[in-house]
Amino acid sequence: MELNDKNQPLRWHLHPLRVRYQETDRMGVVFHGNYVNWFEIGRTEFIRHYGMPYEQIERQGLMLPVVDLDCRYGAPAKYDDRVLICTAIDSYTPVRLSFRSQVRRIGEHEQYPAEWAEKVLPGEPLVEGGTRHVWVNDQFKPVRLDKSLPELYGLLKAAYAGNLTEGKG
Structure with missing residues (x-):
């Protein structure tokens, strides 16, 4: 059974970054592949x-x-911009895990909590997308997380439901 209640608001984790010069291209904007790296971060x-x-x-x-990735570009980030990497569990099963990601520009002195449950994320939307994953062992064989590492499965389940706060692992 896949858990993803589309009526339930996503529980976002917000991680701030500053765009570094090395992340930009000749046009002065963030090179498109860097957004995928930011999704991983x-x-x-x-x-x-x-x-x-x-x-x-x-x-x-x-x-x-x-195992799958989507990424839609709306507006570019530029050198020295402050951005928020917003990440939420979109759905999960004991074998699969899907994340939603957004990159949003924020002001120079804006501060936000690490956890966000509001419907509207802070900042100007730049890029959105998501990744889909499969839990595997060191032989790259799919495994059930609820059997292999039930503590982590419980953490993900609680984080998805909004019943967990920072560091309760």
């Missing part, structure tokens, strides 16, 4: 925020490769 920080960094997951013999 968002996923990594989402998992860390809720108490189980990827490194700890991998020590348990589990990996979470991307």
